[in-house]
Amino acid sequence: MVLKLFGSPQSKPTLRVAHILKEKQVPFEFIVIDSSAKEHKSPEYLKKQPFGQIPYTDDDGFILFETRAICKYVAAKWRDQGSPLLPDHNDLKATALFDQALSIEYSNFDPIVIEILMEKMYKAKFLGQEPDQAKLAASMEKLGGKLEGYEAILSKQKYLAGDNVTLADLFHLALGSMLAEVADIQLLSDKTKYPNVARWWADISSRSAWLEVQNGI
Amino acid sequence: MVLKIHGVPKFAYTQIVLVVLKETNAPYELITVDWINKEHKTPAYLEKHPFGQYPYMDDDGFILHETSAIVKYIATKYRASGTALAPDPSNLKATVLFDQAWSVQASDFSPYAGGIVMERLGKPFHGSQPDEQAVQQHITNLENKLNGYEAILGKQSYLAGDNLTAADLAHLPLGTLIGELDVKSLEDPTRRPNVARWWNDISNRPAWKEVLSISDA
Numbered sequence: 001m002v003l004k005l006f007g008s009p010q011s012k013p014t015l016r017v018a019h020i021l022k023e024k025q026v027p028f029e030f031i032v033i034d035s036s037a038k039e040h041k042s043p044e045y046l047k048k049q050p051f052g053q054i055p056y057t058d059d060d061g062f063i064l065f066e067t068r069a070i071c072k073y074v075a076a077k078w079r080d081q082g083s084p085l086l087p088d089h090n091d092l093k094a095t096a097l098f099d100q101a102l103s104i105e106y107s108n109f110d111p112i113v114i115e116i117l118m119e120k121m122y123k124a125k126f127l128g129q130e131p132d133q134a135k136l137a138a139s140m141e142k143l144g145g146k147l148e149g150y151e152a153i154l155s156k157q158k159y160l161a162g163d164n165v166t167l168a169d170l171f172h173l174a175l176g177s178m179l180a181e182v183a184d185i186q187l188l189s190d191k192t193k194y195p196n197v198a199r200w201w202a203d204i205s206s207r208s209a210w211l212e213v214q215n216g217i
Numbered sequence: 218m219v220l221k222i223h224g225v226p227k228f229a230y231t232q233i234v235l236v237v238l239k240e241t242n243a244p245y246e247l248i249t250v251d252w253i254n255k256e257h258k259t260p261a262y263l264e265k266h267p268f269g270q271y272p273y274m275d276d277d278g279f280i281l282h283e284t285s286a287i288v289k290y291i292a293t294k295y296r297a298s299g300t301a302l303a304p305d306p307s308n309l310k311a312t313v314l315f316d317q318a319w320s321v322q323a324s325d326f327s328p329y330a331g332g333i334v335m336e337r338l339g340k341p342f343h344g345s346q347p348d349e350q351a352v353q354q355h356i357t358n359l360e361n362k363l364n365g366y367e368a369i370l371g372k373q374s375y376l377a378g379d380n381l382t383a384a385d386l387a388h389l390p391l392g393t394l395i396g397e398l399d400v401k402s403l404e405d406p407t408r409r410p411n412v413a414r415w416w417n418d419i420s421n422r423p424a425w426k427e428v429l430s431i432s433d434a
Binding site: 050051153 | 316
C-alpha cells in the first residue's frame, strides 16, 4: 500500500514532507485535509494526530507526525533511492553531526524566521494588524547574528552536517524561501555579507525536487 | 580522556545532558561556563560553538553542540552501560518514534513552559516585571497541548512507546521550574491522570534528584 500524506497544499510543513518524498522518488497519495473546515480538529483526526496539527503520514498502518521525524523516516527507509540525505545510522559521529545540524535549523533558524514572517506577513494577512517594528528589528538582528554562525560553519564545509547535503540543509527551504518571496528579505542571498551562506542557499534552493513541489504537491 | 561537558549546571539544557549522563552511567567531567562574564561570546568559545550557546561536548577532541545531538550521542554510545535512553539505531520505526517524541517536546512543550519561566524568572532577573497576561496565554497553550500528551500517555507508558527515553527526560528541567512557579498543570491528576502518572514517574527518578542537587550546589 502506498504511503499516504494527510496535509494541506497551503501548509509549509506539508510542503516540507512532500519535497523530501520527491527527493527520494517515493510514490505517495496526497489526501487533502480541509483546515478551513477544522477537519484537523475532528475526533477522527485527533485519533491519528493527537495535537490536531497538519500533516501526518500513514505508511501501511505506521502513523507518524512531526514533519522532521516523517522526513527522517522517508530518507532512512528509502535510503537507496535519490540522494542519501542522511548518514549511515551505524556511524555514530556522522549521525551526531547530522543531529547537530538538524537542531541548528530547528532552534537557530526556524523560530526566528517565524517571528519575522509573523510581523511581515501573517499579522497583516490574517489578523489585519500592523507589524510591530521594534519586534521586527529585534528579530532581524537575531537572524543576522545566527547567519554569522552559519557563515562560520559553511566556510569550513559545504553543507551543515559536513560535505554532503542532508535533510538538515533542505529543512531550511520551506520557511527560508518565504523570507525573499513574501517579506522581501534577501539576507540568505547576500554574497557580500554572507558569501558561504549565499553559496549554500543558491545550491539547495535550485534542487529540481524543490522546484517541482513549488508548483504544487 | 573523559567526555567533557561545558555548561551551566543550573540551566535547563545543561541539566538535560546531565540527567542523561547519570542515567547511562557515562563517565564525564563538567566544566562550568562563566556565563555571567559572557565567556560563551568570546572568540575562543565561538571556535567550539559557532552560536555561542551552552552546553557543548568535547569527547576526546570530538566537539558537538546542540543538546538533542549530545543527548542522542551519549544515549547511543553508552546504551549498554545504564538505562537505554534511545532505541537501537538499526530499529527504524522505534528511532523515528523517538524523533517524533523529541519533536513534540520541542514544539508542544518547551516553548510554553520556557515562556512561563522567561516571564516569571527571566524578566525579574533582568530587572523588569513579568507580563502576567503572557503567562496566562502560555499556560492556556501548554494545557491545550497537554491534552495531546494525555491521549498519547493513555495508550503507552512514555512518549516514544513503552520504554523511557531521553525525550521524556527532556521535560524535567522546565517542567520542574514551572511547578516551582506555581503552575501545576503537569502534576494535577484530576484533569489529566496519565500526564500526572508520567510526570510523577520521571520527576522522581534518582538521577534527576542528583542533577538537582548539583544544580543547587
